[in-house]
Amino acid sequence: xxxxxxxxxxxxxxxxxxxxxxxxxxxxxxxxxxxxxxxxxxxxxxxxxxxxxxxxxxxxxxxxxxxxxxxxxxxxxxxxxxxxxxxxxxxxxxxxxxxxxxxxxxxxxxxxxxxxxxxxxxxxxxxxxxxxxxxxxxxxxxxxxxxxxxxxxxxxxxxxxxxxxxxxxxxxxxxxxxxxxxxxxxxxxxxxxxxxxxxxxxxxxxxxxxxxxxxxxxxxxxxxxxxxxxxxxxxxxxxxxxxxxxxxxxxxxxxxxxxxxxxxxxxxxxxxxxxxxxxxxxxxxxxxxxxxxxxxxxxxxxxxxxxxxxxxxxxxxxxxxxxxxxxxxxxxxxxxxxxxxxxxxxxxxxxxxxxxxxxxxxxxxxxxxxxxxxxxxxxxxxxxxxxxxxxxxxxxxxxxxxxxxxxxxxxx
Amino acid sequence: xxxxxxxxxxxxxxxxxxxxxxxxxxxxxxxxxxxxxxxxxxxxxxxxxxxxxxxxxxxxxxxxxxxxxxxxxxxxxxxxxxxxxxxxxxx
Numbered sequence: 001x002x003x004x005x006x007x008x009x010x011x012x013x014x015x016x017x018x019x020x021x022x023x024x025x026x027x028x029x030x031x032x033x034x035x036x037x038x039x040x041x042x043x044x045x046x047x048x049x050x051x052x053x054x055x056x057x058x059x060x061x062x063x064x065x066x067x068x069x070x071x072x073x074x075x076x077x078x079x080x081x082x083x084x085x086x087x088x089x090x091x092x093x094x095x096x097x098x099x100x101x102x103x104x105x106x107x108x109x110x111x112x113x114x115x116x117x118x119x120x121x122x123x124x125x126x127x128x129x130x131x132x133x134x135x136x137x138x139x140x141x142x143x144x145x146x147x148x149x150x151x152x153x154x155x156x157x158x159x160x161x162x163x164x165x166x167x168x169x170x171x172x173x174x175x176x177x178x179x180x181x182x183x184x185x186x187x188x189x190x191x192x193x194x195x196x197x198x199x200x201x202x203x204x205x206x207x208x209x210x211x212x213x214x215x216x217x218x219x220x221x222x223x224x225x226x227x228x229x230x231x232x233x234x235x236x237x238x239x240x241x242x243x244x245x246x247x248x249x250x251x252x253x254x255x256x257x258x259x260x261x262x263x264x265x266x267x268x269x270x271x272x273x274x275x276x277x278x279x280x281x282x283x284x285x286x287x288x289x290x291x292x293x294x295x296x297x298x299x300x301x302x303x304x305x306x307x308x309x310x311x312x313x314x315x316x317x318x319x320x321x322x323x324x325x326x327x328x329x330x331x332x333x334x335x336x337x338x339x340x341x342x343x344x345x346x347x348x349x350x351x352x353x354x355x356x357x358x359x360x361x362x363x364x365x366x367x368x369x370x371x372x373x374x375x376x377x378x379x380x381x382x383x384x385x386x387x388x389x390x391x392x393x394x395x396x397x398x399x400x401x402x403x404x405x406x407x408x409x410x411x412x
Numbered sequence: 413x414x415x416x417x418x419x420x421x422x423x424x425x426x427x428x429x430x431x432x433x434x435x436x437x438x439x440x441x442x443x444x445x446x447x448x449x450x451x452x453x454x455x456x457x458x459x460x461x462x463x464x465x466x467x468x469x470x471x472x473x474x475x476x477x478x479x480x481x482x483x484x485x486x487x488x489x490x491x492x493x494x495x496x497x498x499x500x501x502x503x
Contacts (some may be wrong), residue, residue, distance in 0.1 A: 011467070023422045023497040028458060028467045030498065109503070132499070184497045187471060194421050194431065203499055237503040289478050298503060303476065305498040308466060347503060375503055 002066040003040050007207055010309070018064075020124050020204040030305070031207045033064040041255045045228060049257075056112055056215035062251055063215075064208045065119050071144050072106040072115020080223035080371070086339040088353075090359055094369040096229070097336075100218050101344055101377040106143045106167075107243070108298075108345070108376035109216055114144045114201060114239035116212035121199035127151060127199040131191040134182050134237070134298045135164035136345075136376050141201055142171035153198065155185050158343050160297060161383050183303045185348055197238060213241045215250025226258055230368035231319070232300075233266045233355045234374055235347040236276045237301040239310030242267055245373070246313045264366065265313050267321040268354030270294035270329060270346075274306045280314050280321030288313070295326045295384050296346040298376060303376040320363040322354035330388050333378060343378030346385055351375075413490040415443060420495055423458075426451045440470055441483040443493065448494070458495060459483070467498045 011029025017065040022031055044061040052058035056076025057069045079099045087095035114137070119130055130153040131141045138154045145152040156165070157180060166193035168175055168313045195201040201209045221228050228249040234242040234272040242265060249261045269277040272294030275287050287307035292300035304310070314321060324332075329349035336352050337343045344352070351372050358364045378385070387389040393408065414434040419427050427433055433451075435443045448455035458468045463466055468497060470477045470485075471494040477485040487493060 021422075023420075023467075025422045025425065026457065028422065028465050028497050030467060183476070184474070187469070187494065187496055190420065190496045190499055191418065191494070206499070235503050241503045290478055291479075301476075303469065303498075305467075307451070 002032065002064070003036045003061055004064050004066070004272045005034045005036050008034040020126075020199065021205050022206045033111070033207050033211055034219040035251075037254045044255055044257070046257060047070040048158055049222065051060070056115060056212070056219075059218045062136075062218070062255070063185055064211050065116070065118055066123055067178050069115070069119045070122050071118035071148050072111060075111040075115045076103065077219060078103055080220060081340060081342065082290075083340050083372075086336065089335070091366050092359065092370060093367055096224075096369070096371045097340060097342060098216060098371055098373050099342055100216065100373070100375045101342060105381065106136070106139040108135040108140065109213070110140040110376075111144070112215050113137075113209045113212035114140040117199070117201035117205045117209035118144050118148055118150065121150070121201070121205055122148065124199065126197075126199035128153065128196075129201060130189070130193070130198045131155065131201045132182070132185045132203075134300060135160050135380065138164070138168040138175070138297055139171075139380075142168045142173040145173065146171045153162065155192075155345070157182050157185050157313050161381055163382060164297075164380055167380060182301055186303075210240050210244060213244035214248035214251070216241065218252065220245075221249065221252055221258060228252070228258060228261045228263045229371040230262065231266060231364050231370040232371070232373065233268055233351050233358065233364075234373045235299055235351045236267045236269050236304065236307075236310055237299040239267070239276050239306035241373070241375070243306050243309045243313050246317065252373070253267045261348065263317060264364075264368075265317040266319045266354070266358055267310055267314055268351045269321070270296040270299055270322040270350050271323045271325045272296075273300045273302060274323035275302065276304055276310050276325040277321035279307065279311050285311055287292060293328075296329055296350050297381070298345060298347045299350060320358060322361075322363075323349060324353040324356045324357060328356075329360040330385060332356065333385055334388065338376070342374065344374045345376035345381045346384050347376055348374040348378065349384075415487050415489065416492045417443070417447065418492070418494040420496065420497055423454065424456050426457070430502065435487075437488050437491075438486075439483065440464075440472070440477055440487060440493070443465045443487055444483075469496045469498060470494070471496065
């Protein structure tokens with residue numbers, strides 16, 4: 001029932017059969033899943049999508065599995081929130097939040113990619129799954145892997161926020177905390193993956209895993225009433241999500257679900273780790289790796305694998321890039337929470353703060369139908385806002401004490 | 413002591429399945445070119461016109477050569493060089 005033709009090198013176009021491989025043997029370019037779009041056209045209709053359960057598998061013809069999905073059966077289909085209060089604060093008439101802070105089961109968009117990766121890992125016959133992670137992926141592989149009965153090896157930088165470490169350990173994986181940053185962890189994992197025949201979701205399963213990100217984009221289009229937005233602001237670590245959202249819009253056009261795509265794609269980064277936005281702003285294609293230094297740990301990838309492609313998407317779509325200091329990230333987290341009641345993680349603060357800069361600089365038109373991609377839940381990175389929120393009013397358990405506090409509140 | 417070069421899976425077909433090979437000190441690019449003599453095709457896989465390909469990461473003693481002098485980075489006796497394809501992850 002699958003519509004996958006095979007794997008294809010993004011650089012030189014060489015074709016490969018469907019296997020747990022990720023790099024072109026000839027030029028080291030990344031491999032990507034190729035589909036039979038003509039076959040999908042007419043089979044995957046709006047009516048068929050609408051008739052299916054509200055999870056990411058409603059777009060299964062555009063996802064790289066052969067049989068029935070076995071992981072993430074409740075993941076995806078998160079709310080697209082019309083953000084009128086935030087919009088009016090920013091002078092935007094049509095502003096939306098794609099709210100992946102409530103993705104089932106681990107509260108970040110990583111549940112989308114892991115749903116696809118583990119379904120595929122099972123088809124390949126693996127019984128051990130692994131990943132290198134900045135936190136969210138660790139949670140998702142730990143949780144989906146537990147539900148699927150996989151053995152799990154999770155590699156993280158030892159400096160990760162404590163709450164993120166606990167939120168992996170609770171699912172009972174083998175958690176390996178590496179003394180080093182994410183790029184060090186990744187380098188180690190590629191050596192581990194060479195030696196042990198496991199399904200490393202972001203290494204040898206990467207071509208399949210990355211396709212799960214497209215569902216974030218498909219849902220935006222469906223939830224907007226079958227149209228792509230005028231502008232979309234996407235947080236970038238490796239740059240993968242940004243390229244896949246663009247791919248999702250183009251695929252929906254390709255298979256006849258929408259008529260055209262006039263979306264400008266904007267990249268959002270933290271200034272302390274901004275190799276992609278730096279390249280975009282300088283107008284160059286070469287990504288210069290950096291050593292990350294930002295509170296946005298889920299974006300702290302100094303050597304972004306898809307950075308080059310992200311710059312190409314931004315250029316092709318007529319978008320731009322922005323990066324923001326930690327102080328603005330924290331203010332934006334609070335602004336989103338205060339105006340829309342959504343508590344995003346640090347990456348969410350990066351997205352909103354970058355959007356604000358792009359609106360103020362005129363790169364995003366105030367009339368444009370704009371979607372901000374909020375990819376993870378703030379409860380995972382509470383440390384980031386500690387000391388930056390208000391304080392509770394401490395009172396004694398009697399009415400007099402309460403009314404004294406009330407007086408202080410009312411006089412503010 | 414020679415330079416130790418760690419070979420990733422996609423290149424192991426060229427090195428007859430060896431995960432580690434030995435090379436001569438010099439620069440990264442001279443190392444790659446000398447390995448090409450022994451393992452024909454090695455250089456064109458990871459470099460083009462004397463420059464490293466976009467999706468190839470090379471580390472000398474765990475430090476990315478792009479933080480040093482790229483393909484002109486010096487390698488000495490006893491150094492360990494890792495060749496690693498770019499890896500996805502994060503957002």
